[in-house]
Amino acid sequence: MALLEASGIGKNFGETKVLKDISLTLEQGEALAIIGSSGSGKTTLLRCLNFLERPDTGVIRVNGETMWDAADPATQRESEVRKKRLHFGLVFQNFNLFPQYTALENVMLAGELLAKEQPDYKANKKAIHAQLEAQARDLLAQMGLSERAGHYPHQLSGGQQQRVAIARALALHPDILCFDEPTSALDPELTGEVLRVLRDLADRKTTMIIVTHEMHFARDVADRILFMDGGVVVEEGPARQLIDHPQEERTKQFLAHYSE
Amino acid sequence: MTVILERLTGAFALNCELFFLTLLFSLPLGLVVAFGSMSRCAPLRGVVKTFVWVIRGTPLMLQIIVIYLGPGLLGMTNPWPSGSSGRLVAAVVAFAINYACYFSEIYRGGIEAVPKGQTEAGQVLGMTKSQIFFKVTLLQVVKRILPPMGNEVITLVKDTSLANVIANKEIIMMAKEYSAKGLIWPLFSTAIFFLVFVGALTLLLDWAEKKMDYFRC
Numbered sequence: 327m328a329l330l331e332a333s334g335i336g337k338n339f340g341e342t343k344v345l346k347d348i349s350l351t352l353e354q355g356e357a358l359a360i361i362g363s364s365g366s367g368k369t370t371l372l373r374c375l376n377f378l379e380r381p382d383t384g385v386i387r388v389n390g391e392t393m394w395d396a397a398d399p400a401t402q403r404e405s406e407v408r409k410k411r412l413h414f415g416l417v418f419q420n421f422n423l424f425p426q427y428t429a430l431e432n433v434m435l436a437g438e439l440l441a442k443e444q445p446d447y448k449a450n451k452k453a454i455h456a457q458l459e460a461q462a463r464d465l466l467a468q469m470g471l472s473e474r475a476g477h478y479p480h481q482l483s484g485g486q487q488q489r490v491a492i493a494r495a496l497a498l499h500p501d502i503l504c505f506d507e508p509t510s511a512l513d514p515e516l517t518g519e520v521l522r523v524l525r526d527l528a529d530r531k532t533t534m535i536i537v538t539h540e541m542h543f544a545r546d547v548a549d550r551i552l553f554m555d556g557g558v559v560v561e562e563g564p565a566r567q568l569i570d571h572p573q574e575e576r577t578k579q580f581l582a583h584y585s586e
Numbered sequence: 587m588t589v590i591l592e593r594l595t596g597a598f599a600l601n602c603e604l605f606f607l608t609l610l611f612s613l614p615l616g617l618v619v620a621f622g623s624m625s626r627c628a629p630l631r632g633v634v635k636t637f638v639w640v641i642r643g644t645p646l647m648l649q650i651i652v653i654y655l656g657p658g659l660l661g662m663t664n665p666w667p668s669g670s671s672g673r674l675v676a677a678v679v680a681f682a683i684n685y686a687c688y689f690s691e692i693y694r695g696g697i698e699a700v701p702k703g704q705t706e707a708g709q710v711l712g713m714t715k716s717q718i719f720f721k722v723t724l725l726q727v728v729k730r731i732l733p734p735m736g737n738e739v740i741t742l743v744k745d746t747s748l749a750n751v752i753a754n755k756e757i758i759m760m761a762k763e764y765s766a767k768g769l770i771w772p773l774f775s776t777a778i779f780f781l782v783f784v785g786a787l788t789l790l791l792d793w794a795e796k797k798m799d800y801f802r803c
Contacts, residue, residue, distance in 0.1 A: 408714065416710040426726065426803070
């Protein structure tokens with residue numbers, strides 16, 4: 327059974343059909359890249375998977391459990407959607423770190439708030455806090471940011487901020503980590519350091535969905551690529567095969583822009 | 587002269603009392619009004635926006651009179667305690683409502699200026715709406731609204747004199763009693779009281795802004 331199964335996902339913004347009957351599956355440990363031009367619906371698809379947008383049609387299942395069924399309002403209750411979101415992590419294009427917290431606090435905040443909801447929190451407050459902090463420091467170290475734990479976001483470069491954001495998402499141990507154009511707000515020099523982190527995550531078999539414009543990166547790091555255009559999946563296949571030997575005319579046109 | 591200064595100081599205590607009581611009630615009330623004016627429920631939004639328009643669109647002096655005398659003139663039992671305490675309570679109510687409406691617009695501007703991505707980042711990290719507001723949004727709002735709030739609060743210091751329209755014996759009213767008798771300097775000296783108070787307030791506001799310098803948003 328696939329870890330993630332999304333079928334028949336549709337989303338309209340007013341009269342505009344942004345997503346039309348999209349289906350995708352993702353296996354445990356797989357890295358899927360979604361490519362396509364701006365306005366093709368790839369970001370909206372990612373936002374639907376994180377319930378930041380509510381799909382108008384379709385079903386989303388994780389491990390066979392229904393997360394969202396557009397036809398069943400019982401799956402759409404705010405309190406449950408909040409918990410279901412924890413199956414997914416999302417790294418944004420423009421980082422969205424919390425400016426009033428240090429890198430370390432950014433990584434720890436959500437974990438601490440979730441721990442507070444546990445009945446035994448008060449009794450083990452110190453132990454829980456120490457454990458969360460140790461984990462957060464580990465993650466920052468993994469991102470090469472041990473020295474920056476006490477820095478505020480405005481004291482960090484874009485690449486560093488994005489790596490903190492990745493650590494923040496990893497801290498909640500999501501089943502699937504989603505990236506929405508994680509390097510689009512970075513200059514080429516900083517792009518490299520973030521892509522290295524993503525490559526590292528892929529090597530460790532982190533289950534990921536990456537919306538990206540970095541074709542070389544997608545080809546080398548992703549297991550599978552999905553090419554979207556006009557709200558539909560035009561072509562899907564193993565990463566190298568899709569980039570090197572696209573089958574559809576539209577895919578060839580799109581990729582031609584990158585080989586110049 | 588010392589007697590006169592003592593009496594002016596005593597009267598200024600009323601201005602101070604009105605100032606602090608107004609802030610105490612209008613700061614939280616303004617937040618409630620702000621949420622009302624941003625509500626997804628259109629009728630509620632309409633009612634709140636109309637209310638804010640009426641309050642901001644009419645003179646505070648008139649509002650004080652209406653709140654103090656209105657209930658009696660409409661044939662209701664007078665809700666205010668008798669004597670000077672009643673006049674102060676009525677003034678506090680009028681000031682709190684008036685300032686809550688001004689504050690609500692500042693709050694609204696501050697809340698809407700926080701990028702949507704902040705809320706979304708909180709959402710994908712499994713935070714509840716109230717956790718996002720208190721742990722993520724609020725401090726960023728406070729930092730943004732501090733300068734315009736400072737402006738409004740300084741205006742309030744001087745507006746407290748309007749309470750004399752329902753015979754609250756505040757400092758200007760007291761000084762005018764002397765000028766009516768031909769003694770002019772007490773009236774001019776009231777400026778010193780306001781200047782000192784506003785000076786202290788300005789220092790406090792500067793300090794608060796510096797306190798928030800550690801982050802940028």
